[in-house]
Amino acid sequence: MQIKTQASERHTLSVTVENEPGILARIAGLFSARGYNIESLTVADVTEDATISRITIVTSGPPAVIEQIIAQLDRLVPVHRVVDLTELGPHVARELALVKVKGTGEKRIEAMRLAEVYRARVVDATTASFVFEVTGGPEKIDKFLELMREVGLVEVARTGVAAIARGADPI
CATH class of the missing domain: 3.30.70.260 (ACT domain)
Incomplete structure (x- = not known):
């Protein structure tokens, strides 16, 4: 059975x-x-x-x-x-994450390239690390973090999901 x-x-x-x-x-x-x-x-x-x-x-x-x-x-x-x-039904869900990535040389260049693709903004930079701000749906942020792990992910702070129904009427 x-x-x-x-x-x-x-x-x-x-x-x-x-x-x-x-x-x-x-x-x-x-x-x-x-x-x-x-x-x-x-x-x-x-x-x-x-x-x-x-x-x-x-x-x-x-x-x-x-x-x-x-x-x-x-x-x-x-x-x-x-x-x-x-x-x-259709709703808008967004989240913000601050993502600290360390790296120099090629790793640093790759982190910047990935950040550009994901429209992440540099909010802090040192010679050895970056802090990126990335917003979007949870899946987008998960994928960005997955890629940054390969480059040198150090730390993450996430806001949690903020969501609202689509359309002109309040829920």
């Missing part, structure tokens, strides 16, 4: 919440208590008076788990709305 397991899917969730102390800890606790993984997390206030924040969470799981995550997030009191941007 063969048991079918549901494939894990990556989803980007937009959670609108009251901007109050402890909400992020409550959301992280919800994920932790149930063994769900948060792959990326970003938070920012989105109203002029700073009373509402948007939390963008990237997580993975089978469809049933994603549905359960959304339902449990929706039940939290300071949560106004949970939108699965992945299910909603």
Whole structure:
């Protein structure tokens, strides 16, 4: 007898919440208590008076788990709305990374060439290293990092995914 397991899917969730102390800890606790993984997390206030924040969470799981995550997030009191941007359809997702690369000679030239291809900007340089700023979708940043590992990757700082639905209407 063969048991079918549901494939894990990556989803980007937009959670609108009251901007109050402890909400992020409550959301992280919800994920932790149930063994769900948060792959990326970003938070920012989105109203002029700073009373509402948007939390963008990237997580993975089978469809049933994603549905359960959304339902449990929706039940939290300071949560106004949970939108699965992945299910909603086309959306824009971007991330920023600062990437430190060391190298001299040919390695340095190759790092600069790759940076140009990926439209990475040099934000700091010494005679032995660079710090690049690269923005784009998570896949673009992953590929840039993979290539920089071969050249002399030293350190990475990533912001996490910021995402928003396409079109004129708010979600």
